[in-house]
Amino acid sequence: MSGRKDPTPPSADDGATAVDSCIAECPPDPCGKDAIANVTECCGSEIFAAAKKANGGKDPKIVFGKPSSGFDAETDTTTGTITVNSGLSQCTATEKVYFELANLSNKPAFDKVDGEVAAGNLSREDYAIASEQIEYDSLTKTLAAIDKCKKQWGCASHPFDFDGFRPAKGFGDYYKNYLRESHKDYYRNFWDSGYKAAYDAKHPTPPGK
Numbered sequence: 001m002s003g004r005k006d007p008t009p010p011s012a013d014d015g016a017t018a019v020d021s022c023i024a025e026c027p028p029d030p031c032g033k034d035a036i037a038n039v040t041e042c043c044g045s046e047i048f049a050a051a052k053k054a055n056g057g058k059d060p061k062i063v064f065g066k067p068s069s070g071f072d073a074e075t076d077t078t079t080g081t082i083t084v085n086s087g088l089s090q091c092t093a094t095e096k097v098y099f100e101l102a103n104l105s106n107k108p109a110f111d112k113v114d115g116e117v118a119a120g121n122l123s124r125e126d127y128a129i130a131s132e133q134i135e136y137d138s139l140t141k142t143l144a145a146i147d148k149c150k151k152q153w154g155c156a157s158h159p160f161d162f163d164g165f166r167p168a169k170g171f172g173d174y175y176k177n178y179l180r181e182s183h184k185d186y187y188r189n190f191w192d193s194g195y196k197a198a199y200d201a202k203h204p205t206p207p208g209k
Contacts, residue, residue: 032154035093043149050105055080075100077107091155102138120202128187
């Protein structure tokens, strides 16, 4: 789907040339073409540049398939790979690609949290909260991009998944009342398998308790 409107050819007496009106060769309009082009070449493409910078100057790799996390999309900040559910509509996929690029652009913040939890400094819930707060930043950026870009993306009337989070009054309200427990559990379970030992070693249970 596309929200583009081709320019109206000039009348014979308005003084415009063929080049002015794009009757001659014009570069193809990437907007509304597909989910990746929407975010990398159209409105909001600055998030791709930010993700590339956080990825060590390398283009993020965006692929469609089945995310291993069970969610509609996921980002591997180590490899710079974003995987998006191939069954999504173009507009929903655009939303997810933008969000995951925002997550990748926040790689330094994720790396800092990972360093803290690996050192045994974050409890199970502290780790979930710290990780989800970074994702909340990505969410707010995505909602702002939707407001700015949805018409150019060809998605002016599309109901976006993240619209349901708009009433949240900041991160605390979002975490407590809007975010699914299954999403929090992703980080909690990751703590259980990867970081519990480090935390327990640094915070031994006092004798008799």
